[in-house]
Amino acid sequence: MAPERATATCYCGTVKLEFPAEGDDFVDSFICNCTDCRKITASMFASNFIVKDKAITHLKGEDKLTRYAQSATIATGNTMENSFCSVCGTLMYRRSTGFPGVSIMRIGTVDDFKLHETKLKPKIEQFTKDRVAWFHGGEGVKQVEGNHYAGGK
Numbered sequence: 757m758a759p760e761r762a763t764a765t766c767y768c769g770t771v772k773l774e775f776p777a778e779g780d781d782f783v784d785s786f787i788c789n790c791t792d793c794r795k796i797t798a799s800m801f802a803s804n805f806i807v808k809d810k811a812i813t814h815l816k817g818e819d820k821l822t823r824y825a826q827s828a829t830i831a832t833g834n835t836m837e838n839s840f841c842s843v844c845g846t847l848m849y850r851r852s853t854g855f856p857g858v859s860i861m862r863i864g865t866v867d868d869f870k871l872h873e874t875k876l877k878p879k880i881e882q883f884t885k886d887r888v889a890w891f892h893g894g895e896g897v898k899q900v901e902g903n904h905y906a907g908g909k
């Protein structure tokens with residue numbers, strides 16, 4: 757059976773992506789509390805998942821994506837390119853020079869909310885050292901002090 761695919765849309769519906777929610781092209785799902793994620797989400801943490809670029813289909817609005825890349829606030833020093841809907845501002849995915857071939861998508865953009873509870877539920881929570889004191893993390897999620905994808909520091 758082919759891996760289940762799902763869709764993700766921005767707040768206004770201009771941009772729509774399709775991606776695998778399981779299988780070899782679905783890499784991981786994680787929460788990040790790093791200071792960069794605070795700024796980029798305008799919240800206290802990000803809830804993300806990682807899929808291979810080649811498995812993502814842009815169903816509509818690819819030409820409406822605004823790309824913004826910088827490295828100044830990224831803990832690893834890699835350059836992170838962010839792709840936003842130019843109409844409503846939703847961040848759809850990020851791509852890092854440190855992790856070529858994969859995109860970091862946002863759980864909150866996924867249309868089927870049931871997947872937020874199941875296949876997309878975060879497995880890792882990283883940068884707990886930067887987490888706000890009043891939040892104690894995702895239930896049953898493995899806690900990592902630093903960057904899980906760079907050895908946990």
Ligand SMILES: [Zn+2]
Nearest residue numbers: 766768841844
């Ligand atoms: Zn939009």
Ligand SMILES: [Zn+2]
Nearest residue numbers: 788789790793
């Ligand atoms: Zn982060």
